[in-house]
Amino acid sequence: MSKQKVYWICQLFGWTLFVTVEYIAYLLDDGFDSDTFYLAITNIFLGITLTHLYRLMIRRWNWVRLPFFRLAPRVLLSVFVMAVIMTMLNLPVDRILVPEHMVDEPWLVIGYIMNFGKIMLTWVLSYTAYHYFEENRNAEIEKILLKTNIRETEAKVLRSQLNPHFVFNALNSIRALVYENPTKAQQGITQLSNLLRNSLLADRRKTVELREEIKTVEDYLALEKVRYEDRLRSHIDLDGRTLFWQVPPMMLQTLVENAIKHGVSTAVGGGFVDVRSSIVSREDGPDKLHIIIRNTGVLGDKKASGGFGLANTAQRLELLYGSEAQFHIFQEDDNRDDGPVVCAEIIIPAQSEGMFRREKVKNGEF
Known part of the structure; x- marks a missing residue:
């Protein structure tokens, strides 16, 4: 199976599992509601979209080739932005669908950002770490191949x-x-x-x-x-x-x-x-x-x-x-x-x- 297929399977399975767990919690408290179900589906596609855009961004600008001290701030900022976007969609809708669970205080927004931030951070760290080490491994392979080519060239000259x-x-x-x-x-x-x-x-x-x-x-x-x-x-x-x-x-x-x-x-x-x-x-x-x-x-x-x-x-x-x-x-x-x-x-x-x-x-x- 190609890496591309594995990526999309992980994306679909991971976000479906996360949103399903959240949706089951709503079901246990309030029962089935079509609007909540549609919101859950929307969150699945939004999560996949945001993380896929992040993937395209780090590949476009080769973030995995950056040193750690330059990569870390970019990763944390990306997680914060994606968590804010998820909060901007879910918080207003939750105020309408389940107002009894909402508490009118400023810490509520931070709580939503922290909740979605943990999920985004887990995804981003997993994906970035995998490609960071893969890039380093590929770089080592390239160095070995380069050394091999140099040695072969030297051998040809000597022969x-x-x-x-x-x-x-x-x-x-x-x-x-x-x-x-x-x-x-x-x-x-x-x-x-x-x-x-x-x-x-x-x-x-x-x-x-x-x-x-x-x-x-x-x-x-x-x-x-x-x-x-x-x-x-x-x-x-x-x-x-x-x-x-x-x-x-x-x-x-x-x-x-x-x-x-x-x-x-x-x-x-x-x-x-x-x-x-x-x-x-x-x-x-x-x-x-x-x-x-x-x-x-x-x-x-x-x-x-x-x-x-x-x-x-x-x-x-x-x-x-x-x-x-x-x-x-x-x-x-x-x-x-x-x-x-x-x-x-x-x-x-x-x-x-x-x-x-x-x-x-x-x-x-x-």
């Missing part, structure tokens, strides 16, 4: 980030291959096209399968190897159970880009980037995806170590998963033959779609 410097360097590398190795140049153009396409599509999807994200990483690494040649070594090792797990798009590409820009490129002899995935089994909850990205480098100040890429990853995981996801980056022990190593760890909870696809992998359906 679609592709470093323009990388695009510029990739184009230069491909241009150098056009005459030396046309086949490799064509392959590079295809890889760059795939990257740009994925970057454009990233703002339309909250998550993608890990295998799709890894293809983006592989295209990125292939283009960077054209530039760095033997100075860049890479290795990707994925657990087959993780291939269909849902991950934020372009997230791993951002971290790998960060690893090359602030790690491999600064090392004298170049370096490596290693990407691995596995499933973390938990006794106290569902399994989670564990991704490790290791690279040659020294973890220093965040601004000097790819602050944007790290902040990008942390913020996107927070927007998507809240406290369920984890992101850590740390310096591994320096006692290694291949130099210092930086390690980034990502832990992502399961998505329903990812869980469904992983079950199919286990069952041999993929």
Whole structure:
């Protein structure tokens, strides 16, 4: 049932009940009288009319949006005006119909106003309080929706980030291959096209399968190897159970880009980037995806170590998963033959779609 129908049912039932109680009191004292009956009917319609006009007035001027100290005087004045109007109709008629019940003193008018005022105040407070709290609730919902839209917009911006410097360097590398190795140049153009396409599509999807994200990483690494040649070594090792797990798009590409820009490129002899995935089994909850990205480098100040890429990853995981996801980056022990190593760890909870696809992998359906 709509709110409009509920409102009119409450109006008709409430005023009929009130006037009926008053009319029964007259019947017990004086018996049935047609004039008194017509007055009772008139009071029902007058009460409905006055309170409905009040409803239209507060909706027209949005009283429920006013602070309490400004709303209260308006409500009390409205109650007084409606009570006076009801008194102006009933008091003269009652003097004619039941003069024996009338006492000729000034307090009689105040008594009528107080009587009708109590009824009007009950109605007005009920109606105004209901809409006042409903308006506040709607305002809170609007704030939540606004925050959600802002967070979604932020997430879209973060998902679609592709470093323009990388695009510029990739184009230069491909241009150098056009005459030396046309086949490799064509392959590079295809890889760059795939990257740009994925970057454009990233703002339309909250998550993608890990295998799709890894293809983006592989295209990125292939283009960077054209530039760095033997100075860049890479290795990707994925657990087959993780291939269909849902991950934020372009997230791993951002971290790998960060690893090359602030790690491999600064090392004298170049370096490596290693990407691995596995499933973390938990006794106290569902399994989670564990991704490790290791690279040659020294973890220093965040601004000097790819602050944007790290902040990008942390913020996107927070927007998507809240406290369920984890992101850590740390310096591994320096006692290694291949130099210092930086390690980034990502832990992502399961998505329903990812869980469904992983079950199919286990069952041999993929």
